Amino acid sequence: MTGDELTPPALSAEALADLEALVDGGRFATTGPLAIALVVVDRARGRDMPLDAFDFRAANSAQVAGAGGVAANRILRRHGVTNSLGSEGGRTSRGSIDRMEELVALLNRRHAAGDLDLDAVEAFWVQKARDYFNTTPIAFRADPALSLRMALRELLAQAELRQKSMGGVMIVGAVMQHIVGAVLELSLGQGGVTHHGSNQNDAKGRGGDFELEDAVLHVTNAPTAQLIGKCRANLDAGGRPVIITNPKPLIAAEVLADAEGLGGRIEFVDFEQFVCVQLYSLGGFKALDVRSQLTRLIEIYNAIIDQVEPSPSLRVALGG
Incomplete structure (x- = not known):
């Protein structure tokens, strides 16, 4: 069975x-x-x-x-x-x-x-x-004694455990995508970014997970040669591709891009750093305000899950 x-x-x-x-x-x-x-x-x-x-x-x-x-x-x-x-x-x-x-x-x-x-x-x-x-929501323990980066790393570790228990359903990449979406909404305001389900293929006319002016954002935990091909298509269409991923896959993505002659034309961004810098900036670099932004981030994230994902298993429960 x-x-x-x-x-x-x-x-x-x-x-x-x-x-x-x-x-x-x-x-x-x-x-x-x-x-x-x-x-x-x-x-x-x-x-x-x-x-x-x-x-x-x-x-x-x-x-x-x-x-x-x-x-x-x-x-x-x-x-x-x-x-x-x-x-x-x-x-x-x-x-x-x-x-x-x-x-x-x-x-x-x-x-x-x-x-x-x-x-x-x-x-x-x-x-x-x-x-x-x-x-059951994915547990996210935001210990004030830990850095935001470590808290995010623990969140993805919990998402990976959930992924293993669900028989190969891609949970980690989905969590990353919607965390980035929530950060963008925090920064740009409600309605400033369009959200899509994690299992939706890039629809005709949509070049990536998020499109903001000339930038096309691709959020992934496992960059592939196919993704580099999408970035080439973004460039051909006049867009600026940005790959947001974790530190180890980031190196692999750069190698893939170099092999295709695109290494100098694609932006590569560390997922943890992207989220942390945005939260620190939004919180004015004040510890309590940064934590308040983190709480708001999870609230927006859960609202996105309710809006675009069929399963509540991607929701996050924030604890101290």
Whole structure:
């Protein structure tokens, strides 16, 4: 099963409906309940059927046995999911015992119906965990003790983790594109720049991600020979191509441009420096005002995501 499949092939229609009914209402929508579900299904392996819910209680009977986030995370790793459900999981959450008993009852129903497949049920809960991770905003910890550059680097690191969990969906480049778009809007004012979805190919008549007067901006985490070809087309049309990317890809892009004889005609800009300089300038180089601009940047970024992207997984949650 791939991460893009909604249901495991071995799960019967009746079993799927039973599981979805259990999920309805959001009772298994957060980290604790998801950890409970994964651990209960895993611990059900090798036990006699029908299951006894009491066997899934810890010694003090007030917690679900083994339902910590660490155990749930190990199960996720088996399925290639690198995100974490935390360390405590659902052991002490209010309602944990009730949720465990509901799931045990469901497993017993499916056993009685003759369509219980614990591998398929586990895959169902792993997919629910993926869905949770993929709709949770990307965490952006803006520690005042750190430089803006380091904060941005951490944001892209979190975006890369999200990218790995989403099976190859290009998250990092999309985050970079819309952060640049938000910075431009901060600088130029609302309506000063047009935003496009990250999966939209450059439409006819549009030479890059952003067009501002003569400048054509290309924001990318992985410059390619094809991008250099677009820059040549920009130049032929009278535009001034600007490639905004990260430090290491920046060097590779310059090499590609040199190979095409365009090294002296394309602007190459470090993404982190571009964003930092703009925020410092807008904040008048005063620490509190710069941080205020950063907060505003994320607000504009999230508004852009809501406007042009189909998935909320690109949204960013700003924390201290």
